[in-house]
Amino acid sequence: MKEAIVDLRAWRQFVAVAEELHFGRAAVRLHMTQPPVTQAIAQLEKTLGVMLFDRTRRRVALTPAGETLLPDVRELLARAQALPARARAAAAGEVGRVRLAFVSTIGFETLPAWVREFRALCPEVALELVEATGDAQLEAFARGDIDAGLMLHSPGFAPPGLERLPVSEEPLVLALPARHPLARVNRPSLSDVLAQPLVIFPRRILPSLHDAIVGLYHAAGLAPAIAQEAIQMQTIVNLVWGAIGVAWVPQSVTQFRRAGVVYRKAEELASATRRKSSPVLPGCETSLVWPAQNANAALARFVAFVRQRGGG
Numbered sequence: 001m002k003e004a005i006v007d008l009r010a011w012r013q014f015v016a017v018a019e020e021l022h023f024g025r026a027a028v029r030l031h032m033t034q035p036p037v038t039q040a041i042a043q044l045e046k047t048l049g050v051m052l053f054d055r056t057r058r059r060v061a062l063t064p065a066g067e068t069l070l071p072d073v074r075e076l077l078a079r080a081q082a083l084p085a086r087a088r089a090a091a092a093g094e095v096g097r098v099r100l101a102f103v104s105t106i107g108f109e110t111l112p113a114w115v116r117e118f119r120a121l122c123p124e125v126a127l128e129l130v131e132a133t134g135d136a137q138l139e140a141f142a143r144g145d146i147d148a149g150l151m152l153h154s155p156g157f158a159p160p161g162l163e164r165l166p167v168s169e170e171p172l173v174l175a176l177p178a179r180h181p182l183a184r185v186n187r188p189s190l191s192d193v194l195a196q197p198l199v200i201f202p203r204r205i206l207p208s209l210h211d212a213i214v215g216l217y218h219a220a221g222l223a224p225a226i227a228q229e230a231i232q233m234q235t236i237v238n239l240v241w242g243a244i245g246v247a248w249v250p251q252s253v254t255q256f257r258r259a260g261v262v263y264r265k266a267e268e269l270a271s272a273t274r275r276k277s278s279p280v281l282p283g284c285e286t287s288l289v290w291p292a293q294n295a296n297a298a299l300a301r302f303v304a305f306v307r308q309r310g311g312g
Contacts, residue, residue: 095124096298101132101149108255125298133205148290154208155285162289169285170251174264175240197227197245212282
């Protein structure tokens with residue numbers, strides 16, 4: 001059976017009569033005469049198939065059905081009254097949803113601060129977070145599962161079809177087992193470092209950064225001795241702790257303190273080989289990326305927020 005549709009005007013008349021419990025006073029409140037109000041309530045009851053009021057010559061009272069409906073109708077009218085303002089807020093990006101993917105490196109410090117501040121500034125924008133590597137983010141973009149991503153890559157790299165806002169740039173640092181002989185040297189030579197077994201992420205995860213690191217070895221006339229691949233930076237550091245090999249990681253990863261692992265800054269290695277014709281040590285960049293064709297006003301507000309925090 002098809003449900004009848006009742007317009008808001010009829011519900012407003014119902015609330016007026018329910019609150020006044022008098023058709024005449026309800027009509028005055030609605031700036032109407034009494035007969036149209038009486039007819040409207042009768043038509044509403046006919047449409048619903050239930051009596052909303054008990055009527056006698058001396059009194060008007062809500063039926064149990066009317067009492068049950070009254071709170072819901074009040075809420076309905078309040079929501080309807082708020083719709084224009086909510087529509088304007090949605091167009092301004094003040095309400096809505098942003099599904100944001102992020103790489104683990106930005107989750108150490110920057111992202112938690114951003115999330116806290118953005119949610120305070122835009123409490124009606126649902127900022128939904130999902131941790132994902134670069135390749136997983138690209139797949140999620142293709143499926144329409146995310147609106148934006150914080151992606152790690154080589155400086156200047158931009159995935160095709162995506163807008164890009166650089167967020168931060170940082171050097172790579174060398175992670176070494178604390179028991180490794182090179183860990184006892186303040187400035188190990190690059191040639192000694194490049195001779196060590198390497199723990200690295202698969203190329204599909206971060207192709208631009210993977211190629212930059214491998215290119216460092218090729219520039220020195222070497223092929224990296226890849227001992228193990230791992231997806232997460234924390235896992236890579238744990239494998240370094242296990243003396244599987246050394247690893248090049250973003251400097252932000254040093255905030256992940258792991259007893260038995262030490263870090264050497266890339267500039268220290270560069271200065272140790274300054275007099276030699278050595279390859280340039282690569283850096284890395286984190287960018288906020290999102291589809292070029294996008295109509296999500298809440299996302300536009302988030303992008304503006306990130307830009308104001310120093311992105312770009």
